[in-house]
Amino acid sequence: NAGVTQTPKFQVLKTGQSMTLQCAQDMNHEYMSWYRQDPGMGLRLIHYSVGAGITDQGEVPNGYNVSRSTTEDFPLRLLSAAPSQTSVYFCASSYSKNTGFYEQYFGPGTRLTVT
């Protein structure tokens, strides 16, 4: 199994540009999520999905869109990049149940710089 893969590893955008961060998992996990990690801020949840066709907002969703058309893929789209979106982005996946969480599997991250 490849686990959770993310592309690209690095990206530089100009303010106002849009782009999509790709995330894929091959473990048949129902739950997938996107986080951003900034120095001193820990992990902040952007969006998550509990299955194909179902997405919901996390704590910092503004400026980001997601879709989940398949179990495997969960792309994150930046609509109009801003310098405040400079961060490291992690995708994670896990099995899902009604009570509690299973262990999360993380991708290697995408380091995004917006100038």
Added chain:
Amino acid sequence: SQQGEEDPQALSIQEGENATMNCSYKTSINNLQWYRQNSGRGLVHLILIRSNEREKHSGRLRVTLDTSKKSSSLLITASRAADTASYFCATDDRGGNNRKLIWGLGTSLAVNP
């Protein structure tokens, strides 16, 4: 919002010593998890402890959970330079939205050879 708060924020020890870091949280939980993050890498799951468990071991790791105090500790025994990393705790919120993990800000551990 961040629920978990790790303590200390940073810890520096010598190889062979034990490292203890703590996590406090605010709500009722189903389980609590600990993760490690090496510099520039994704997080790696270390251990999960359920709310009805008090202690759990995995190799050199020992995790305790005190639900009455809403706190957990992670002990790494006989530390090695390779244990140098940031360590995070994560909880769910049994009484609220149970679909979001809530993360602490992490403890940065440096193990000096």
